[in-house]
Amino acid sequence: MTLADAHSPSAAPGVSAPFVLRGRLREGRDVTHRSRDLGVVFTTPSIDLDGAVHPRGEVPPLLDVPLAEIIDFLVETGERIRDPHNPFVRDCVDRMAATHVLPRTVLESQLRGAAGYLDGRLLRTVVEENFPDPRALDQWVPKEDFTGRRSFVRAFAPRLIHVLPGNSPGVAVKSIAQGALVKAVNLFKMSSSDPFTTVAILRTMAEIDPDHPVVTSMSAVYWRGGDEAVERVLYRPQYFDKIVAWGGGDAITNVIKYLGPGFQLVSFDPKTSISMVGREAFTSGATLERAAELAAGDVMVLNQEACVASRFLYIEADRADADRFCERLYAHIAARAAASGDARPLDMELREQVETLSLLDDDFRVWGRTDGTGVVIRSDEPVDFHPINKIADVVRVDSLDDAVRGVNVATQTVGFYPFERMADYRDRLASCGAQRIVRLGEAGPSTIGNPHDAMYPLHRFVHWMAHEDGAR
Structure with missing residues (x-):
């Protein structure tokens, strides 16, 4: 089943949360969970761990897609999220209203407001502020030092696990956009307060083009944080380069124990x-x-x-x-x-x-x-x-x-x-x-492209690769 199929929520009782694995929708009620804040029951499919991993031997789907094309695709996605008739957004808000502490009107406003991040000028500014030479995202950039030694440098597409927070659906929009801008293979671990927004955005993208490399480079699933049966398998350098973690102290502490050579943490920890x-x-x-x-x-x-x-x-x-x-x-x-x-x-x-x-x-x-x-x-x-x-x-x-x-x-x-x-x-x-x-009074808005949590996140997401070609 593709993400663009099945506009209607399941008729079965309870709140169901579908998954996305490498661009394809997965529905099911195999596992029962409770939301963090309200204790509301919701169900999910079982996790296909093999399906959640993009093999190292396969080049990331977005690697050779021009950044300009990726930005155009994100802009079109933003326009569709803001469409009041978008069935995936409406379905998402219906389901999230049952699991989230915030009222439905607030959630709806936040989700459509967050789509403002998917603006062409904004996205280009973010890239330009994060990368001294944005060409490195699209190509091997030639360099030569003062000794005459030549090399090529590329901001290579990383493999990222994003541990998303549950306090704002806007983080899902931003994380998907950032993952696409750095051409990453992305696995989003959704929150029990909001196991819906990420999938709604990906379904919106798939309705534009189900086979677009942005779509096929994305997966979104839920498991209870700390579930070693899942995390011992996925949190490995054989499969992923970095964990991009948002969340409370317990969530960050849980992630830290899996870190090691080749597997790093980019943390948006509690502030x-x-x-x-x-x-x-x-x-x-x-x-x-x-x-x-x-x-x-x-x-x-x-x-x-x-x-x-x-x-x-x-x-x-x-x-x-x-x-x-x-x-x-x-x-x-x-x-x-x-x-x-x-x-x-x-x-x-x-x-x-x-x-x-x-x-x-x-x-x-x-x-x-x-x-x-x-x-x-x-x-x-x-x-x-x-x-x-x-x-x-x-x-x-x-x-x-x-x-x-x-x-x-x-x-x-x-x-x-x-x-x-x-x-x-x-x-x-x-x-x-x-x-x-x-x-005072301007805590909410932020200058576009500025550091976040004392870093330039996209610059840290990528896998910096050097090809050295000797001296002249």
Whole structure:
């Protein structure tokens, strides 16, 4: 069966998640799983491990396809994902709404919005920023050093396993595009929260051309993370070059044990983002309101499910001014939460921790309720739990210099206000391990082609190969 067949979901009870193996759809209800967040039952086919591996002796399907043609194909895919009548996207959202914590409207918006990554100018910029000479993706590029020694260098098509996260369907779109741009053989391990989006995109591609090398270079399957019966077979250098892993600490730790010579990890590991708000926010009522509105925007990126979403906000203020800021921050978070339609109550443990803080002395103060409509905590030290589900911890400091001490290698994005002081802090933030500083309110958008998690990912994905041809 090809990916373009069978537009309708299975009539059998429960949620089924089909696979794709080297461009062909595989359906079945052989194995039963539970989704990570909601514990919803879904079924999948059994994994054909042989079918998931592209033999080393076969040249990758995309190797000799011009990059320009690949980009054109991705652009057409993006147009079809945005089509409201796309049956694969509609089917995907129907199924994912049963397994994912985010509401259907949010998921639908994210998926179609993520298709914006499949833009020709954007994709070309990403390639140009990742590769000093993009010709290396299409050909053996001749070089000669100052001694007269000649060589050829190529960014050779790698064999990649992508361990996808479940917090955003947009990562599937981006990962498929990146895998295609580097002409990789790709195996996508889907998340139990979203074992659907990757397949929906590949089915959309197959409807354009089921035999296109982009399609035949892609596989997408699900297995429970840590299942050694699968991972002991697939996580080997005989079959793959690198694992591109997104996910929590447990997921990354699980992958690390399989690494060795010839089998590497490119990790988008767990990150926490923060905000730093200077005393200038209190210059006037208008500046306070603006700073609180911008900060709420950073807290609520993907309803605080994204790594770039702010969780700890360091504010340069006395306690009275900090409370004024918290009051306005809570108002903006609550308004955004109401507009999102996502009102999941906090889980029991997190709810108890927040409610305990509200009973303590003046060292803590809490705005909001634990019903999923937003919470702001004011504290003098960061809380000892991970704020999520629309929780912001506002940490009062006498100087933003004190906030720098809370930055480490797990700090991804720092939203900063006032903008004029950013340059004064960027070197210190980088020295502590932070990877990105932006204007407060701009944690979500990113400059096209910039490093991600302190690296140029595509440059690391490829297998750099040198052919040396001696001296003249």
